[in-house]
């Protein structure tokens with residue numbers, strides 16, 4: 366059994382889509398970044414890479430590479446999962462927390478978990494996603510950005 370953790374932050378800015386867990390969420394701002402800036406999927410990628418001992422997302426998909434401009438992070442997630450699967454890993458479970466003052470994310474969490482389950486080829490019940498505010502404190506509380514934290518377990522076949 367191997368444990369991985371992931372963490373990511375992106376700034377909230379005008380003129381960008383807000384995409385979390387592959388779900389486009391209606392909001393007056395979106396995430397700044399080279400790719401679609403999906404903080405949740407980036408944190409999941411880092412946790413998979415961490416648990417399988419393969420570095421981090423920036424090593425595999427550099428933000429200086431034009432190929433990843435506005436990239437769909439679900440495509441990146443599927444590529445990362447292949448790296449783990451080819452090393453003989455299966456998913457145990459994913460537990461994730463999104464930290465955002467707004468918008469309210471509860472209506473979208475099941476769809477996010479469904480997307481991740483599809484991309485990792487596992488049961489939706491293996492993916493748990495929570496959303497928290499930071500009680501108005503810090504950069505997330507001021508609505509300057511959204512953060513995501515992920516823990517997961519991989520099991521060697």
Ligand code: MG
Nearest residue numbers: 373374404407
């Ligand atoms: Mg990122």
